[in-house]
Every structure is written in C-alpha cells, then in structure tokens.
Amino acid sequence: MDIAEPLLAAHRARFAAVDALLPPAAPPAEGRRLDAATADGTRVTGVLQRHRLGPGDVPMLWSAADVWQLFPYIGDTGTEGADLLLRRLKDVLAEEAAGDDSACLVVWPSRDAEAIRAFLDHGLVPLGALGVRTAAPAEADPGVTVRRAGPADFAAALELATATFDYTGLVAAARRVNTAELLAPSLRDALAEEEPAVWLAEEDGELRALAHCAWVDATETNAAGELLPAGRWGYVNNVVTAAGRRGGGLGRALMARVHRELHAGGATRTYLYYNPTNPLSSVFWHRQGYRPLWTSWEVRPASALR
Incomplete structure (x- = not known):
C-alpha cells in the first residue's frame, strides 16, 4: 500500500x-x-x-x-x-x-x-x-545446577512451561484451557533437536526452572528484521520458575548460563517478550539488562x- x-x-x-x-x-x-x-x-x-x-x-x-x-x-x-x-x-x-x-x-x-x-x-x-539486551553475559552461579534438557524431560518441562500461564493469566492475557496442548509441539521439537535450546535448573534433585530459547537471524527481508537490527539474536521464548521457589536466585542462575550459551552459539544480542503489567517479570528482566524496544x-x- x-x-x-x-x-x-x-x-x-x-x-x-x-x-x-x-x-x-x-x-x-x-x-x-x-x-x-x-x-x-x-x-x-x-x-x-x-x-x-x-x-x-x-x-x-x-x-x-x-x-x-x-x-x-x-x-x-x-x-x-x-x-x-x-x-x-x-x-x-x-x-x-x-x-x-x-x-x-x-x-x-x-x-x-x-x-x-x-x-x-x-x-x-x-x-x-519486546525487550532487548546488549550487555555481556553474566557468570553462572556455581551453586545451582543448570543443564540442557532432553526428550526424557518433556513431561516435567511441559508442566513448568504451562505453569507460567497460571500467573500471567492474572496480569495479562487470560489463560486458555488448551494451553498445554498449544505449547507441547514446539517444546517437544526443541527437546528432540541435536542442540537443545531448552535449559533446566535443578534444586534438591527437582526441576525448578525452565528456559526455552532459540536463535533468530534478523535480516532486511524477514519479519524479525522489521523489529530488530540485522544480525544473529538469541531469543528467550519462555522462562519460568516454579511457584514457591521464586525470588531465591534460581532464575538469575539459569539465565546467566542461558545468556552465556546463546552468545557462545553466535548471538551478539538477545531479546524476549514480557508483560509490562507482570510485577515479577517486569522487574526481573530489567535487572537482567533488558529494556523495552517495542510495546504492544x-x-x-x-x-x-x-
């Protein structure tokens, strides 16, 4: 037009x-x-x-x-x-x-x-x-176990990924009754990849936090390039800490490792989407070095x- x-x-x-x-x-x-x-x-x-x-x-x-x-x-x-x-x-x-x-x-x-x-x-x-982060990755906390997720983690990972919508449904878009069904295919595919983009934090032998990530190339000819400067970006898709374990440093430790891995994979910068009305994520992500570029x-x- x-x-x-x-x-x-x-x-x-x-x-x-x-x-x-x-x-x-x-x-x-x-x-x-x-x-x-x-x-x-x-x-x-x-x-x-x-x-x-x-x-x-x-x-x-x-x-x-x-x-x-x-x-x-x-x-x-x-x-x-x-x-x-x-x-x-x-x-x-x-x-x-x-x-x-x-x-x-x-x-x-x-x-x-x-x-x-x-x-x-x-x-x-x-x-x-849409928040962007251009700072160098922080050091991971050696006191928290963070590992790559695999196909065997699907059920636990899906439970964690779905749980985040229980909370965001209160402060942003209402949770859909079929949330788990909508999340499952992309999560299963990510867990099956040779180089998984899903990371888990463990505490006392239990999975307590999850980060589902990817790499995105923004170019002048694709949709990502309409929102981001050209280049290879790390995309932080879904991050959640189990209810009752928030505020104890698990999320910080998890993201320190994730940011380091995304940069090691070729990302010069990272981005994500978060809810400004969410009193947890709006504070957490700003402390992680993200700032808003686009607002919906x-x-x-x-x-x-x-």
Whole structure:
C-alpha cells in the first residue's frame, strides 16, 4: 500500500530519533487505509488489518481470537496524529461486530512518549513488550545446577512451561484451557533437536526452572528484521520458575548460563517478550539488562476502545 513519500520519510525519521536501536521502519503493509488531518492540515495515515485465530492456533496463547491491528503513520504529528487515527479506528469498530474475545492492537516504539499519551487516552494498556539486551553475559552461579534438557524431560518441562500461564493469566492475557496442548509441539521439537535450546535448573534433585530459547537471524527481508537490527539474536521464548521457589536466585542462575550459551552459539544480542503489567517479570528482566524496544498496546474487547 502506498502512502505519501513525505509522510513515510517523516515516519522513518521519527523512529530513528526515538530509539537508535530500532531498525529502519518498514513500508506500509496491506490493509484498510484510514486517513485523517491535523488542525494545521498535515495528513496522517493508518493501515488496519484484522486477524482471526482458531482455538488450535499457537498465538492464542497471548492473543485475542479477533484482533484489529492498527499500523499508524503519524510522521512528526505526535500525540495529535495518533489520537486522530485511533478516533478513525473507533469509527470503523462502530460498524463491526466485536465479540468478547477481541482486541484492538498497536505495536509501537516503547520510547515514543507522545504516542503513549494518545494510547492511554483511548483506553489501551501495555500488555506486551519486546525487550532487548546488549550487555555481556553474566557468570553462572556455581551453586545451582543448570543443564540442557532432553526428550526424557518433556513431561516435567511441559508442566513448568504451562505453569507460567497460571500467573500471567492474572496480569495479562487470560489463560486458555488448551494451553498445554498449544505449547507441547514446539517444546517437544526443541527437546528432540541435536542442540537443545531448552535449559533446566535443578534444586534438591527437582526441576525448578525452565528456559526455552532459540536463535533468530534478523535480516532486511524477514519479519524479525522489521523489529530488530540485522544480525544473529538469541531469543528467550519462555522462562519460568516454579511457584514457591521464586525470588531465591534460581532464575538469575539459569539465565546467566542461558545468556552465556546463546552468545557462545553466535548471538551478539538477545531479546524476549514480557508483560509490562507482570510485577515479577517486569522487574526481573530489567535487572537482567533488558529494556523495552517495542510495546504492544491493547484494549480488550475491541469495543472498549474509547
């Protein structure tokens, strides 16, 4: 979809000024175009996509089933431009049937405070963040046993991986009844790989913490490259410490080893997704050296957009 070249140039300049770690802003995706103009006549544009998911789709772990995602192009208009496009989105939703399992979503650079003002005014909340870490890996704690997981660990690993959604279901997206079934295939595949990307921390002979990780190559031509600078990244997919064992250093010891292994595998930096509304992970990951690069702003259900 084409938009005016001056607006696209201003959009890219805004991203570059807001956060030097952002990759060059991607051109507009396909979708329904929403247009508006500021008080001084500056044109702004949004692209609206609608995504519908079924019960067996893995993104249902964190997503609503019916999502209206807005891609704003506001140039240097700041709060006013973002506000105008969200008003246009509200007009569109007035014509649609949005059920309870629905959401409006905007993924936006975390450091753009002017846009944040508009998101808050329209009832969106920060339900997800892509955090990046560029620091050197810390030394592992020799007092904690951390090892690679294998196929024999599947049942215990799945139980731990599923348990994290018991807690996040309270502070972010509600837990799905089929969470274990959605997690199982990718976890089983990871455990079966020659070079497993799943790590376990043990205490008193019991598995107490898990980290499910991967390596991701961000390029100019793939989806990862739209969010991350080009290069080889370590991806921290799911990390959980068993309830009742949190706060004792298991997670820190586990991630010290995981970060070291990811860097040894060729990753120059690491990234993950976490819930800013989660009072545990939002503190833990910042202490691990991560900071938000992109934030997912949502309102659920979609009809609640103000």
